[in-house]
Amino acid sequence: MVQFHIQSDSDIPASTQLYNQILFAIASRQYPPGQRLPSTRQLAMQTGLHRNTISKVYRQLEEAGVVDAQAGSGIYVRDQTNEGNAKVKSPILDQHPEAYTLVQSSLDELLKQGCSLSQARELFLAEIDWRLRCSAQVLVTAPNHDIGAGEVIMRELERALNIPVQLVPLEELAQVLDQTRSGTVVTSRYFIAQAEAIAAPKSVRVIPIDIYDFDAEIKLIRKLAKGTCVGLVSLSSGTVGVAEVIVHSLRGDELLVMTCQLGDSYKLNAIVRSAHTIISDQASCAAVKAAISAARNDIIRPPQLVCCENFIITKSINLLKRELGLE
Template sequence: MIQFRIQPDSDIPASTQLFNQMRFAIASRQYSPGYKLPSTRALAMQTGLHRNTISKVYRQLEEDGFVESLAGSGIYVRAQGHEGGSKLQSPISQKYPEAAKILQKALDELISEGYSLNQAREIFLAEIDWRLRCSARVLVAAPSEDLGVGELMAYELEEYLEIPVQIVAINELAAILDKTTSATVVTSRYFINDVEAIAAPKSVRVIPLDIYDYSKEINFLKNLPKDQCVGIVSLSSGIGHQAEVILHGLRGDDLLIMTAQPQDNYKLQAIVKRAEVIICDQACFTIVQTAVHAASEDIIRPPKLIKVENYIGTNSINLLKRELGLG
């Protein structure tokens, strides 16, 4: 145990003498990070000081960042600087301590690979600048024969990301990319190969979107009674065709399937008057509700309306937010 000595006839107050000796013990690593300081009682017996004086010294050490108090355990020497992944001391690091840890780790890895701090700075700034420029323009690519699926993706992306997006037909994508220096192209995995073939030579980032699995809706339709009529209303004609194929595979001719896009008023009216169940996209739900209400006098029993939660998978939305620096 380190012996602290107090000079009673000194002009320096006893508390200051003890404070300076303890600070030296910490700085010289006689008390290393994580070391538990003696109790006020033990130190009072050693130095002859009152326990209140020692408590005052301990509080000053804690205020100055040399030690930390753990309730019910004691007072311990704090790690400082890079020891134990402690906080960086810059104001921005104090404001975002968890982010500071991540940044510090990334910097350490770059330096260990032989990069200088200036090079690391250049790498970080270039990446941030590129992502900002890419997030400034988001393109949704969809086949020209089914731009409705692009509208559906754009509808959900604008809602969740809260940024404007532009729908582009895949066969027009090359011409659009020739006129821009940076952008992010997103598309469904159904079309990813065609889109990447166009975007890759132009060094444009492409992010594929996973689609919702429709498991809840499929399980519901599996258990419908025979001879029911099911309406599928979607912005995408392709989704309607795929739904027909999937449901025929599940139920054969047990169910009558009718599909429509919201702008096709004739087909929509037929579904509203005939179907017992109508499944629709979020973007179509209000339109279908309005159509059902308008036809209420001609309908004996209103159809059950099911609004699909989303077309784009939640994980894809979260990934896109991270890639665009939106959260």
């Protein structure tokens, strides 16, 4: 505990001596923001002053905005950082009250690293400008053997973000990036390593998206009766392959599994006529419904069609909106 000393023979009043000493202890961070100051009883024992005098000093410190008195708890050093934020007036602070604190802490860290204010400003502006340029062009990539996965992502992003999105095969990504100054490449985590290796030398960033976990569909698969025929339809051949593996891992040979990539009308018609349950992604749902409708006169019982939720999870969509400055 900080030791305070009162000179009884001084011309300076005892309360003033204690006030100045406490103020110095706070200013020198011997008592950092948020720390509790000694009780009036503790200070009375240390300094020999009456507790009323000490209470008066604490009231003066509170009026000066240095401390806060919390009833039943004690006297605490005020954290004036947030008050300092009030110097910056912006409607952004009303929406994001913690934003200025984050900016301030980041700036403080740059200054500690030896940057000047001018250099820090240049770094912030350069990063913001780069992100804005990257947001001007959004590319979705996937390898040619599963370009359908990229098309699913592209469709969902265009619908969710309401901006143009270009689909580029992974094998052609380097060539496309050579012709652009900046951009944002979006892909599934399945292909993120390959995309980053291609984009690393370029002025682009790569953002991975997380796909839907298909929890509801997995629960459905678990409940299907033994011997049920299940159809799996997707625009993405990779998604169909992974889905088939998952179904087999859950039920083994208990279920008959038929798969189809959208565009293969022969397989789709076979699934419609044989399957009890068809699980489809959103991109293929309309085509499956049309195939069921067209075959209605040839089948006794139409299959149950389950259209999965979006391929991309909401969290990834929201992240992209923030990164692209669309929120």
